[in-house]
Amino acid sequence: MSVGNAEPSQVTRRDPTAWKLASLPNDLDLASAESFCRQVAAAHYENFTVATHLVPADMRQDLANVYTFARWSDDLADESDGDATDALKAWLSGLEECFAGAPNHPVFVALSRTVERHDLTIQPFADLIDAFIQDQTVKRYESREQLLDYCRRSANPVGRIVLCLAKCQEKSQFELSDSICTGLQLVNFWQDVRRDHVAGRIYLPAEDMRRHGVTEAMLESTPAGSEFIALLTEEVAWAEACFDRGESLVKTAPTVLRPAISLFLEGGRGVADAIRRSGYDTLANRPTLHRIAKLRLAGQAAIGMMLSRMSNLFRGSFS
Template sequence: MAMLTPAQKPRGLARRIFIGVSHSGRGPAAIGYNGLGRDRIVVQAAKRGQTGRLPGLPATAQGSGCMQVGTPHSVPSPQHGQAAVRDPVAWRLAELPAGTDLAAAEAFCRAVARRHYENFTVATRLVPPRLRQHLANVYAFARWADDLGDESASSAEAGAALAAWREELDACFADRPRHPVLVALAATIREAGLDRQPFADLIDAFEQDQKQTRYATRDELQGYCHRSADPVGRIVLALEGCRDPRLVSMSDSICTGLQLVNFWQDIRRDRLAGRVYLPLDDMTRHGVDEAMLDAPSASPALRRLVADEVEWARRCFAEGAPLAAAAPAVLQPAIEMFIGGGRAVADAIERAGFDTLARRPTVGRWAKTRLAARAWWRSRVAGGGRA
């Protein structure tokens, strides 16, 4: 089941699933060292007629045992008013350390997870310590890919950056990892015998975000979820050697459900970002057009549509719920928490009268605390007192 899952950003996998229970916004602001985000800093300096050096590790990583950046990459000042040209793969030149130190790479992944996902530590406390670094490595891979797409200045630039990230993934599976995230992930892949396909599917989804902003049918939207959300659950199950097709199908249902409730929770935010995830045929059936999404509050027709979509998400949770008892025991508490969290979001949308335009429905702090406490206690029982 997914332990991972995107701010006014195309949805990537990673934040969406990991954040499924306790995400109160759309993600913290990108820090300086996050793929193309940092190149933007350099280019802004170049536009002021300066020569820039790419920043090093994020503030949370400094002093945490993470590797330092190797040879700096300079961006020349533009001449005669010519705009600076951003190199969408500049991070490949700047980030590679002189040596590939696994401990430093793993520390870097933990720093990425802590920096970008405030509840990462809470979530990983529900699994045994031997899995926590693996989860951080998987999260860092997905988060980095997500940022490469989201922090780009254009779809073309995002496409180039994601293509470069795919090359890094290929190098990782060829046992030639170069980027610190892939150095750490390579160890996880070797130890757990992970397949390449789920990671490639995630990159496919981030690339799809750059090209597609509308979905004609539920099947089409579910296809996107299959690439953007479901792979994370598959990876997490595989970390425990679980590849049973029946259990994988349950995991897919849970991950898709988490993605869907976040779509319905964030209709206004997505609309402002130029995205509509409500299936167009469902909109037509309920008499809803896109202009209604710009209103200060939801019309009766839109409320009925959202109620219908929330019911779809709830069916996904119901289909996946048996996984909480059928998955490897060490994963069951976390699975239970994420199912409960997704259902809590659905309930919050219902309490708002299925109007997510007037106010974004969220799960209250105490409700989240109860979910986490219940799952934490179950993890102790399952682990014989292990926290």
């Protein structure tokens, strides 16, 4: 896969916040709340929009509801006008009221319908908010174990929730999903080393940095030195090992989710490959997938979906 337009990584770019993408309903009407979530999901993230078309139509609203909750939480963490921690704690209280049957915000009105329909538990949603709260105070990670604990709450809950939407709650499937989601989080960290450093955060484990002789001051220098290149080579391999451990989920997850899982898995691998093609220098440039590569991935996932459906039809014909 080719590296697309390399973005200057010292510039922090964010999408518009969820509350700027669509008009927030003034009341707690379910239809309006769900419409708002669809608009946010459609406008915010290209890969998510593509993925929603790879799942059955009756799952798309639930995915939009979950996505909008996660996106709103993330935006509160990074774009709050006041104290982000206070805003996130208030959002957590709103989540608790949602699960108690008294949603007090349009996003929670929509989410409550998904929670009820699929008998979801509060823990993965609360874990996401907890990770965003942690981001307000924890700016460095000493070890890989500490970073994995963060990923357990910042990334893995999303995969588990999506599996639950397909009525899958098997521990083995959760573990495979965790590996993929952790890999996606890690490769995003390595893609955004310079951006995160400008924002005051370093996700590279400090013990790994010391082992390779990389100091924080080196993260301000471009092009990257050989020490950083060696460090990032190792970290990208770590992310790819996570993808390898979770790969079998593409074949064992509920059939309706397999094309979307394949899209995100191969997208993560594509970003890792883009970093490799850039010479592992994510201090000078932020490697991204070329749009053609993204379309190729989406096409491959769509073909996989059609083949799966055809296989099911033939299986039914001869059973």
